[in-house]
Amino acid sequence: MRRLAVTFVLFSLMVISTTSCTGVRQINQLAIVAAVGLDLGEKPGTIRLSAQIIRPADARGQTGAPSGGTGQPIYSVSAEGKTIFEAIRNLGRFTSRRVYWAHNFLIVMHEDYARKGINDMVDFFTRNHELRMSTWVAVTPNRPDEVIATITGLEVVPGEAVDRLFSNNHIVGQAPASNMMNLEETHLNATTQSLLARLQLVPRGISNKKPEEHGSIKQVELAGSAAFHDDKMVGWLTTKETRGVLFFLERLDNGIEVVSCPEGDEKISLEFHNARLKVEPFYRQSKPQFNITLKTDADIVESGCNSTLTGKKHEITQKLEQQLKQRVESAVDKAKQYHTDILKLGEIFHNKYPQEWRTLGPRWDTIFSELEPTIQVKASIKSTVVKVMGTKVK
Template identity: 65%
Template sequence: MKRILCCMLLIVLTVPLLTSCMGLRQINELAMVAAVGLDLGEKPGTVRLSAQIIRPADARGQTGAPSGGTGEPIYSISTEGSSIFDAIRNMGQISSRRVYWAHNFLIVMSEQYARKGIDDMVDFFTRNHELRMNTWVAVTSDKPDEVISTVTGLEVVPGEAVDRLFRDHRIAGRAPGTNMMSLEESYLSDSTEPVIARVSLQPRGVSNKKPGEHGSIKQVELKGAAAFKHGQMVGWLTADDARGVLFFLERLDKGIEVISCPDSDTNMITLEFNGAKLKVMPAYAQGRPKFDVHLTAKADIVENGCSQSTSQLRKDADEGLDQELTQTLEGVIDKAQHKYRTDFLKMGDVFRNKYPAEWKKLKKDWDEAFAEAEITVQVETTVKSGVVKATREGIK
């Protein structure tokens, strides 16, 4: 009996060792995707999928091409199909390696594709077991295949460069950081709508061979956003609107604002605010929701072009910063309520959490209830320091 038990134990322990390599995939047999572009196909009802594939032999960052390589760090291909998965399968006709999605950084959709609806896109990429849910998502008015194949910044692989832009998006504060996880959450929610970052090709780079020609190289710019309603894109949000979105969705706590000096329209003063806190306080009266939006922040003057006295300048800077941030918040709220009539600011989430019973009555027609809701904005900032101005004669 002991011999039988020992044999059974030995079999149990050795079987996993014998089968551990059954799912092994050699890296030199895979086409590792770094970025994906989605667009409408040439034929009605089809989708065009572009993939940015890393060339392992050429993605080393050398000045010249390695032996046996082309010097290009990526290889981009495009196929069409009746669905996204059909287009991916069709890549097998032109790709010598199996397409592998686990290292994908970015999904870029064209404006036309986004306006038609993103139902298929969300469904496929959330079902795909190889795809990471922290993959960034963006919309562009340019061609997606050009966006994902444009070398941007200091990185060799374009997809990785855009990934780093997204990781540091809060520094500039001009676009939201939308990934598949946050997109799926807002897409499936009955109290909020998706908002997705905008990327575009802009002539920002300067060629080393043509240093005098500014903008001779196109670069990917992360700026603005796209607003959605019921799974379809309904319009664009400006960079200022996107700043307002960040206050609501990502609790943006710092940034800069440049305002005019009170005594001059040409001279400017730069303020860096920090410790910003946004509170949305819902209320319910006479069958209608109401919201009080309250933003507080402290600020420093980091660049002073004004010639006023210290006390007066601090007071005027306070008022100017209050006005700028109020306009930012009121601007994005107005677009959400009246222009697009879609709640991408998560006001519905805040209302539902405090008034669950009332929410059950309003959720069916929340778009209309949100559009008609009374929303007040109050901003309170305090300029703390840094009001002196350096001159050639000394410090005033």
């Protein structure tokens, strides 16, 4: 019995030692990817994949130890292949470390790539266990490798900067916070179509050394969105249209609208908050109908008007309502124009009328483009902020 036990222990020790730490990968032996760009390759039928890899030694100041760094926090490389996975494997030809994807912040696709179809990309990035579903996904009209390699100045790692852009997106409210999870959800849905954020490079950065050359540094801007039909991109949405869509998709509840003064051409800025969009589906005469109501509160946050606002509340409210209605309308119109239900109206109808949906579902694209939803906006100005007007005011 004792002999058996000793044999067992010795045997298991030997077995353990033969594993020689299977799967062990030191964190400093990894090439941590912060952002990925996807583009069409030079040869037809190929994909160009560019990855932004963090160089930890330069991305983080190190205490004491000498770091023979280049001073560049990232190392950007690109590789081509017939599929995404082949391109990734080809990356390994010139990256000395194992490419590690779990900390990826961003996947950015070129417009052309997106227009050719993203089935492949959605499948790969959801199938691989190392990749996260919370990775942001965006489309760009610029070169994706340029977008991911652009250093913003505030964050050390550019991927992190775009990550923050997406996280704080709700303040600006001009692009959807589209991540892999949303994308897959809409991608798998038969009627709802995907809407991805749009990233572009804009010459907005001011050089500290040459301030007179305004806009000499390119910055990444998150504005607008790309609408998809099935797996193919069909067109862009402007920032204003995107805001309209965000009422539907992300329950956007605050933002800024600028309306003109009751008298004159000066502008008033209104901050709306507690906005609630309600979509009510109806089924009348074998036709689906939608009532869209938007209720919101608003504050006046900036007024350039030459006259007092006393008694003008109603007028301003109406202008705001009109403007918000226009936003929602433009979003609906654009979606109809592209024949893509990015507003998730089909889903809402499906939930309320599952029986009717069976007949309508297969034809939803055509039905959607013929919809005439009624849109109502109800705004109320809660605070004008008490402010004494000077005697100069007439």
